[in-house]
Amino acid sequence: MTQGLTYRRDPGGSLLLTDLYQLSMMQAYLEDGMTEIAVFEFFVRKLPKTRGFLLCAGLGQAVDFLESARFAPDELEWLQAQGSFSQSFLDYLEQFQFAGDVHALPEGTIFFPDEPILRVTAPLPVAQMVESRLINIMQFQTLIASKAARMVLAAPGKTLIDFGLRRAHGAEAGLLAARAAYLAGFDATATVLAGQLFGIPTSGTMAHSFVQAHVSEEAAFESFARSRPDNAVLLIDTYDTEAAAHKVVALAPGLAQDGITLRGVRLDSGDMAELARRVRVILDRGGLEAVKIFASGGIDEAALQGYQRSGAPIDGFGVGTSLTTSHDAPAFDCAYKMQEYAGLARRKRSEGKATWPGRKQVLRFYDDSGCIEHDILTLEDETTATDGLIKPAMVAGKRLSDLPSLEAARTRARQELARLPEPLRSLKPDAGYPVEIARSVRDLADEVDRRTSSISN
């Protein structure tokens, strides 16, 4: 994995970032001439205990991946050297590109178990090939957007900033967590590359090491403020938080004479609600009513709700580990399953993992106040094009030109969260949201079962 000056390729763009069985199955499909159109849908089987709803995200990267996925020459050479693959299969891979259709819930849409959030329609070997990476992309961003949405709901009016890169699971996790959190309503990220690649506002303060490296806390504060004259947030808990707040008050007039305004202070340890109250008093008495108080360190949605309820004078939060690892629920029970092949609906009947067959669509109904009330999972051919939540995203391997931007997805998420009824807004949801399985879907499942029983026994 040695990198050059222009650093090496993104592993996320490699078609070898897949499970070996995808390649094994593809070869067998091709040998048997099984290249008719298959339909796969990606969905969540059931909610984690602490989730009342999910917020979908990741379609942008899924489309990027599908549009550009190709095998590189060194990858094909490596596959050939493994000895398990035929030359005709390797020739097929050399030409591989995704030319199928994709339908999906627009990013930022709320959804529930059993509702497909992405559908791939493509020749069987192609739809199979892209499974592992599609799940890898879609489940992670949806996981983080769904977690972030809980935080957004728990801290109305507060500034929320993603601080989670360091404890995210690798490079892409840090980067895409920033995107998913912003989509769900976070205000900014500390991750600079997310600023460059996605246009997300970046935000940051200073670290304890900066204070420790200086001869005194005052020297550190002054140096930092002069280096960032209109945007400095000073970290005040390295030694003694209240003493540091007094130092900030003492420094401010001299800085103001040079036109330097402090933006805020940050707390990162101790009883932060109580410290925030004391620091607020110190700052206000020192004439620094405009200086904001930020808090970080072990923040999750329960902590946010606690600060909110206690009325702690904290203006914004840096949220790290709990956000970017979705700490209480770091994975969804989700699947990408074949629903149709060669014009016939299919389903899996395995114990506890049975799926609903066919190309499905989601219809959503609202109550008089505009809140979402119930959904119906139905078959696509029973709905009109404008009825359902699932929309075309790619046609014949090309993305639709009007695919919503990240900003549009963020706007949608805000609108969707506003339409959540009270029980679903709770951090400890106890009532489920009704998703009705349409008669047509149940009938199709019975039909598939009769057909597969007759052939598989």
Place this chain on the structure above:
Amino acid sequence: MTQGLTYRRDPGGSLLLTDLYQLSMMQAYLEDGMTEIAVFEFFVRKLPKTRGFLLCAGLGQAVDFLESARFAPDELEWLQAQGSFSQSFLDYLEQFQFAGDVHALPEGTIFFPDEPILRVTAPLPVAQMVESRLINIMQFQTLIASKAARMVLAAPGKTLIDFGLRRAHGAEAGLLAARAAYLAGFDATATVLAGQLFGIPTSGTMAHSFVQAHVSEEAAFESFARSRPDNAVLLIDTYDTEAAAHKVVALAPGLAQDGITLRGVRLDSGDMAELARRVRVILDRGGLEAVKIFASGGIDEAALQGYQRSGAPIDGFGVGTSLTTSHDAPAFDCAYKMQEYAGLARRKRSEGKATWPGRKQVLRFYDDSGCIEHDILTLEDETTATDGLIKPAMVAGKRLSDLPSLEAARTRARQELARLPEPLRSLKPDAGYPVEIARSVRDLADEVDRRTSSISN
């Protein structure tokens, strides 16, 4: 994030994959001429409740990153356009490269809280710049290696295969989880790219969709076996597991006539211990004693221990989500902290987050049976070069030529796990491992506190 035919750059190689405050602090350091040597150490503050020990991993990628980290021209242009950075700072970044020293625990070494697993010695702005990505690399692989080690201990003699790409947190997480699991003793991974990049054995079976796409289960089994004549593992739970096992028995003689030997069958749902017993009987009565039984689906270390204790005739396991997300503990409380600057030891005193100052070394002591007994955390200058566990890894920005390979790290991990005393091998550890803080470290902490009290109050 549009990708070309030779796909786009790895975000993990970008120096913009950092927290904004690193850049802000660097600029301030440079403006103040604070470029003397700093020493930072990365360590875990405390163990998750369900971990008795940790297994370090990630140094290979950390060294790759440090050796090759440069700013790309488009990244510098973007930073310039943000307007927060001076031209002289941008010029500095253009020349940026890591020319510092790194000391570390060799990959595959067992360690405990407070013990540094990586130390960076470099000019302050350089050591600061690399913080976010170093933590991002080191904590994730160590997280997964530590989780995988529990599984390896819970299933002695069983084949363990990483199936976790799809639910890993993005591309790099899937790839590096495969590496960390292999390092900890897993036998193989399903992730093909991990085979190409790291030389890890790859392994895979077939999916439910393969069965569903065929006109019958028999047709699917035969097609797959003929396509992989010496290595087919057939998935037998799509419809009825025992019925499928009988089909395997019925197919085997015809395949054998064509020189095709089945390697195994896979269970993925239901009561797998009981199903494995029934399937074993069916296979054995059918003369397929050599056909192995694999299981997958919701496997974690507790499940592995349960199967082991019940004597279920399962030969190997595919382990996914619980492994690659470290599901019960998806992050460590860990930090990269300044321990020395400009020749003076430093420490952070924040409530509940105080650190031990100075360049430290770990001494390990063993009992008569060869098991590890206790460690001493001491100062490096009190030890001889060969005494301590922490070894040089990079000198002046170049990796040492004898840095252990992944295979060597895997061997080390096996030896280390063999030296774990019984209480630490438990999946529910109740006794901690003694790590003594040497008198010299405590004295240095007192000295630092006296110095910083006198200057910061």
